[in-house]
Amino acid sequence: MIDWSLLALNPPGWGGVLLRGLLSTMQIAVGGYLLGLVIGLFGAVGKLNGGPLMRDLLEIYTTVVRAVPELVLILILYYAGTDFLNKMLALFDYDAVDISGLVAGIFVIGIVQGAYSTEVIRGAIKSIPPGQIEAARAYAIPPAKILRRITIPAMLPYAIPGLSNLWLIATKDTALLAVVGFSELTLVTRQAAGTTKSYMLFFLAAGALYLAITLISRFLIGILERRSRRGLAGVN
Amino acid sequence: MTTAPLPANETARRDPWLKPHRLVLILIAVALVAAAIIFGRWDWLPRYLPRLWSGLLVTLAMLFGSALLGFVLAVPLGLVQVTGPWWLKAPAAAFCTMIRGTPLLLQLWLLYYGLGSLFPMIPGIREFFLWPYLREAWPYGLAALTISFAAYEGEIMRGAFAGVPSGELQAARAFGMSPAKLLWRIWLPRALHRALPTLNGETVLQLKSTPLIATITVVDLYGVISRVRQETYLTYEPLFLLALIYMLLTAILVLAFRYFENRIPTRGV
Numbered sequence: 001m002i003d004w005s006l007l008a009l010n011p012p013g014w015g016g017v018l019l020r021g022l023l024s025t026m027q028i029a030v031g032g033y034l035l036g037l038v039i040g041l042f043g044a045v046g047k048l049n050g051g052p053l054m055r056d057l058l059e060i061y062t063t064v065v066r067a068v069p070e071l072v073l074i075l076i077l078y079y080a081g082t083d084f085l086n087k088m089l090a091l092f093d094y095d096a097v098d099i100s101g102l103v104a105g106i107f108v109i110g111i112v113q114g115a116y117s118t119e120v121i122r123g124a125i126k127s128i129p130p131g132q133i134e135a136a137r138a139y140a141i142p143p144a145k146i147l148r149r150i151t152i153p154a155m156l157p158y159a160i161p162g163l164s165n166l167w168l169i170a171t172k173d174t175a176l177l178a179v180v181g182f183s184e185l186t187l188v189t190r191q192a193a194g195t196t197k198s199y200m201l202f203f204l205a206a207g208a209l210y211l212a213i214t215l216i217s218r219f220l221i222g223i224l225e226r227r228s229r230r231g232l233a234g235v236n
Numbered sequence: 237m238t239t240a241p242l243p244a245n246e247t248a249r250r251d252p253w254l255k256p257h258r259l260v261l262i263l264i265a266v267a268l269v270a271a272a273i274i275f276g277r278w279d280w281l282p283r284y285l286p287r288l289w290s291g292l293l294v295t296l297a298m299l300f301g302s303a304l305l306g307f308v309l310a311v312p313l314g315l316v317q318v319t320g321p322w323w324l325k326a327p328a329a330a331f332c333t334m335i336r337g338t339p340l341l342l343q344l345w346l347l348y349y350g351l352g353s354l355f356p357m358i359p360g361i362r363e364f365f366l367w368p369y370l371r372e373a374w375p376y377g378l379a380a381l382t383i384s385f386a387a388y389e390g391e392i393m394r395g396a397f398a399g400v401p402s403g404e405l406q407a408a409r410a411f412g413m414s415p416a417k418l419l420w421r422i423w424l425p426r427a428l429h430r431a432l433p434t435l436n437g438e439t440v441l442q443l444k445s446t447p448l449i450a451t452i453t454v455v456d457l458y459g460v461i462s463r464v465r466q467e468t469y470l471t472y473e474p475l476f477l478l479a480l481i482y483m484l485l486t487a488i489l490v491l492a493f494r495y496f497e498n499r500i501p502t503r504g505v
Contacts, residue, residue, distance in 0.1 A: 053257045060261075067486040068479045069444035072458065076475045083471055168337075175339035179451060186342050190349070199353045203346035207338045214337035 006196055007205060014192040014202065021188035022209050025174045027102060028184060032109025033170045037163070039110060040117025045147065047122050058118065065115035071176050077108045078180045101182040109173055116166050124159035125151060157228045164221040171213050185209060276473045284464055291460035292481070294374075298446050298456060302378055303439055306385025311424070313386060314393025328390070335387030341448050344380040348452040352376065377449030385442055389431075392438070396431040397423065432500065436493035440486055457481060 009015040047058045065073065082104060086096040132154055136146045178187035189206040193199045313332065316324040335343065355361055355370055369375050400423055408418045447458035455463070461478045464470070 052255060053261075056258060056261060064479075064483065067440075067483045069447050069458075069482055071444075071447045072475065072479050072482060076479060080472055080475060172339040175341040176448075178341060186339060186345070189342070190345060193349060197353070199350040200346070203342060203350050207334075207342055207346065210338040210342065211334060215333075 003198065003201070006192075006198055006201060014196070017188050017192060018185065018202075018205060018209065021183060021185040021206075024102070024182070025171070025184040025186075026213070028105040028109055028174045028177065028182075029167075029171045031102075031106035032113055032174070033167055035106060035110025036113025036117045036166070036170070039114025040121045041152075043114060043118030044121035044125055047118065048125060062115040062118050065112055066119075070112055070173055071179060073112055074108050074176050074180060077111060078104055078177075081107070101177075105174070105177050105182050105184075108177070109170060112173065113166055113170055116169070117163065120162035120166065121155065121159055123162070124155035127158040128154045157232055160221070160225050160228050164217070164225070167217060167221075168214055171210070171217070175210075272473070272476065277468070277470060278473060280464060280468050280470070280474075281477075284460065287455075287460045287463070288457065291455060291457040294454065294456040295443075295446050295458075295485075298374075298378060298381060298449060298454075299439070299443050302381035302385050303442055305378075305382040306442075307389055307435075309382065309386035310389035310393045313390030314395075314397050314427070315419075317390070317394040318397040332387045332391050332394075335384055336391065340380065340384050340445055341451065343384065344377065344448055344452060347380050348373065348376040373453045374449070377452060377454045381442065381445060381449065384445065385438070388441075389435075389438055392431050392434050393427060396427040399430055400426045429500070433497060436490065436497070439493070440489055443482070443485060443489060 006013055007015045007018075009019070043058050043062070046054045050058070082099050085099070089096060128151065132150060133146060136150045141149070174184050175186040177184050178190065181187070185206055189202050193202040196202070313328050316328045317332075320328070352370075361367055361370070364370075404422055404426065405418065408422045413421065446456060450456055450459035450462060453459075458478065461474045464474045468474070
């Protein structure tokens with residue numbers, strides 16, 4: 001028999017715990033995704049306009065991150081990263097800091113997402129008709145302003161499908177932080193399931209929460225995509 | 237087929253690959269590796285080498301086993317979404333959405349802990365001939381990886397089936413082919429042909445998903461390395477070795493697929 005009261009919001013029900021886990025998951029997903037976007041934007045601009053050294057370094061970054069499993073990257077960045085940071089701090093006579101799981105999680109997801117968004121944004125910038133940027137240059141608009149006023153708005157329709165895919169991946173990649181012991185949705189679900197022995201109930205409930213994130217995101221992405229395509233000739 | 241090289245090579249000829257800054261980068265990389273070998277602790281490596289090897293075999297078996305089974309499942313999943321009646325179309329679409337909308341780690345734990353805890357309650361299951369397997373972890377890992385691959389690849393196969401030009405199918409019908417023959421001779425081969433290029437990326441993604449099965453006690457490559465980390469208390473060395481091995485595996489997969497892709501004529505697709 002299914003004991004639905006286990007999902008009640010207040011203890012002894014575990015519903016509240018699950019929802020707090022969902023909140024951490026969303027915080028990390030949003031934070032990591034935004035950090036990834038920033039890295040991706042700079043990475044893409046660096047890959048397209050940077051010097052040869054910059055281009056090669058960015059190529060190494062995107063290739064390595066995309067070739068190594070996310071789980072391994074998360075372990076390396078989470079353990080080795082914090083360890084490295086503390087060693088560096090000790091080297092300069094600072095006290096060791098205890099990095100919060102949230103910050104470390106956002107950092108880790110951001111670095112991973114950054115490699116993928118670099119490629120997506122680079123492809124999108126390359127699909128902008130070159131005349132638009134040349135026209136801006138011809139009018140002597142400073143490069144930063146070209147980026148803000150021309151390149152970013154013009155690339156958005158091309159980038160949104162790839163970037164929305166990355167958002168869906170980001171929400172699911174946060175589950176990997178369960179392996180390093182960060183209390184996001186998947187880990188608290190496992191704890192709840194292990195304590196109450198109602199494995200199926202809790203895993204299915206968490207699955208429903210993840211699915212809800214995905215479906216709501218897809219709905220919003222659909223609206224965004226239609227909006228960003230205003231004025232473009234129909235593709236399909 | 238030998239004329240495949242494209243403008244990228246054209247610029248490469250004018251622009252030598254080995255430029256001074258790359259030489260410096262290579263030197264730095266060599267120095268880093270040398271430093272890792274000299275200053276790192278590697279005395280554990282010979283002891284764990286046999287286990288690493290068997291872990292590698294487990295990883296590869298899981299990768300190819302799940303990719304193969306998943307692909308076999310993906311073909312009907314894609315097909316019924318394009319041509320099936322609604323009572324097949326709807327569940328197939330729902331399956332793909334559900335699997336693609338939840339993390340693989342959660343699915344894995346659902347199967348292993350959830351189903352694994354339900355099975356023993358079924359009366360008489362201990363006499364079932366598959367019971368010895370159901371008590372182990374790897375069937376659950378293989379099942380989760382297969383289901384996930386099938387869902388992602390099923391979505392791709394759906395697009396591939398839908399993308400076969402309808403004129404070809406009409407021509408087959410005009411020649412009086414039965415639906416089964418049409419599928420076997422025309423539709424399936426053409427769809428597979430269209431789906432092949434994406435198979436490379438999907439397989440690399442699948443390789444990167446395999447370490448998750450270590451969380452349900454399957455001792456794959458990642459599982460062996462976690463064991464090393466627990467027993468030697470080392471932070472960096474095992475993880476870097478692991479990342480290096482996965483990078484090599486990815487490179488081999490990409491190169492192998494590129495080789496096969498170049499052998500399959502894609503003219504007219």
